Amino acid sequence: MIITFTNFLFVPANRPERFEKAVASGADLICIDLEDSVPSDQKDIAREAVLTALAGLERKKTAVRINGLRTEAGLADLLALAHTDHPPSLVFLPMVESPTEVEIVWNIIGHRVEGLIPLIETVKGLRAGDAIAASKGVTAMMFGGGDFSAELGTKLEWEPLFSARGAFIMCCASARVVAIDVPYIDMANESGLAEECARAKAMGFHAKAAIHPRQLAAIDSAMRPSEAEIAEAREALAAFEQAGARAISHNGRMLEAPVMERYRRIVASVSSEQLENKEP
Numbered sequence: 001m002i003i004t005f006t007n008f009l010f011v012p013a014n015r016p017e018r019f020e021k022a023v024a025s026g027a028d029l030i031c032i033d034l035e036d037s038v039p040s041d042q043k044d045i046a047r048e049a050v051l052t053a054l055a056g057l058e059r060k061k062t063a064v065r066i067n068g069l070r071t072e073a074g075l076a077d078l079l080a081l082a083h084t085d086h087p088p089s090l091v092f093l094p095m096v097e098s099p100t101e102v103e104i105v106w107n108i109i110g111h112r113v114e115g116l117i118p119l120i121e122t123v124k125g126l127r128a129g130d131a132i133a134a135s136k137g138v139t140a141m142m143f144g145g146g147d148f149s150a151e152l153g154t155k156l157e158w159e160p161l162f163s164a165r166g167a168f169i170m171c172c173a174s175a176r177v178v179a180i181d182v183p184y185i186d187m188a189n190e191s192g193l194a195e196e197c198a199r200a201k202a203m204g205f206h207a208k209a210a211i212h213p214r215q216l217a218a219i220d221s222a223m224r225p226s227e228a229e230i231a232e233a234r235e236a237l238a239a240f241e242q243a244g245a246r247a248i249s250h251n252g253r254m255l256e257a258p259v260m261e262r263y264r265r266i267v268a269s270v271s272s273e274q275l276e277n278k279e280p
Contacts, residue, residue, distance in 0.1 A: 005029045006223035008063070009210045010183065012037035013046035019053050023061070025213035028220075031063040034077050035094050036146075043073040047080055054086040063117070065092035069101045078108055087112040092142065097125040099135045106137035115139030117180070120168055121147035129171030138177055142209065143168045145182030156185060158196060169204040181208040183215075190218060197222030233263035 005028030011018050013034045022030040032053070038046045050064060064081065067074035074094075081087050093105060096118035105116060116137045120126050121144030133141050145161050154160035165181075172179035181200040184193045193215055200208055201223050208219045225233075239250045240260055247256040 006207045007210055007216050007219040008207065009213060009216065010037070013050050014038045014042045016049040016053055019057065023057065025216060027210065027216055029061050029063055031065055031092055033065045035065050035067045043067065047077060051080060051084050054084060054088060060089050062088045063090035063092060064088045065094060068095040069093065069104065078105060082109050082112065089114045090117055092117045092119060094119045094144065095121050095125070095147065096132055097122055098128055099131040102132060102135040102138060110137050117142055119144040122151055126164060126167055129168060130174055133171045133175035133177050138175070140178035140180055141172050142180040143182050158199060165203060173204065178206045179204060181205040183209040183211045185211065187212050187215065193218050194222060230267070233267050236263050237267065
């Protein structure tokens with residue numbers, strides 16, 4: 001599955017009345033959350049609500065975050081998705097610390113879903129990040145800054161997590177999978193959200209999660225290639241090809257193979273999105 005979303009919206013699994021509202025929010029993807037947003041005494045009820053709702057939701061725009069694989073609730077979530085007639089397109093796996101966890105999940109539901117998205121939320125998980133990202137079935141990884149900052153004993157802010165984000169990006173890049181950034185939790189701080197989105201994009205993130213619909217526009221504006229970026233990429237690619245794919249100076253900048261790879265990714269992401277939007 002080609003991942004084309006730049007934003008997605010988490011919605012609590014124990015609030016089924018919000019599912020359709022989340023769909024109508026304009027989010028590229030909704031992720032129904034069975035983990036952090038659901039109290040332990042509501043896990044079973046929430047799971048049943050998700051299984052019921054999946055039958056009526058657009059599959060390619062619906063994901064589910066299950067509970068951790070090392071918990072009873074997580075195992076129950078996994079088996080439920082393995083037997084439902086209406087599985088989601090993507091499954092988010094929290095607190096992943098080993099590629100073995102991904103392998104187990106893929107062996108059970110890999111034939112039923114389009115891809116898995118592990119969340120790297122601990123130091124141990126980050127140290128195994130290269131192997132996790134390269135695991136079969138992984139189409140993207142998400143940086144789980146909330147739990148990561150808790151383990152480090154820091155605030156969920158940019159500076160304390162800068163080095164961890166950098167290491168995470170390298171794991172994603174080595175496996176060529178999409179990198180997703182943690183949600184911005186200060187919902188009233190619009191300028192702070194815009195600034196963090198810009199920083200995340202500059203670092204190499206492709207998408208960012210949202211916890212409220214009003215965050216979607218800022219995330220989309222920052223993370224999706226702008227018209228100017230697309231035009232620049234296409235012009236540079238044309239000039240490079242016209243020069244016989246040799247290093248040249250173009251508009252005062254050097255164009256060579258490593259630089260062109262970024263431009264190709266920009267154009268490819270736009271082309272993939274346009275192709276997906278044409279599907280019936």
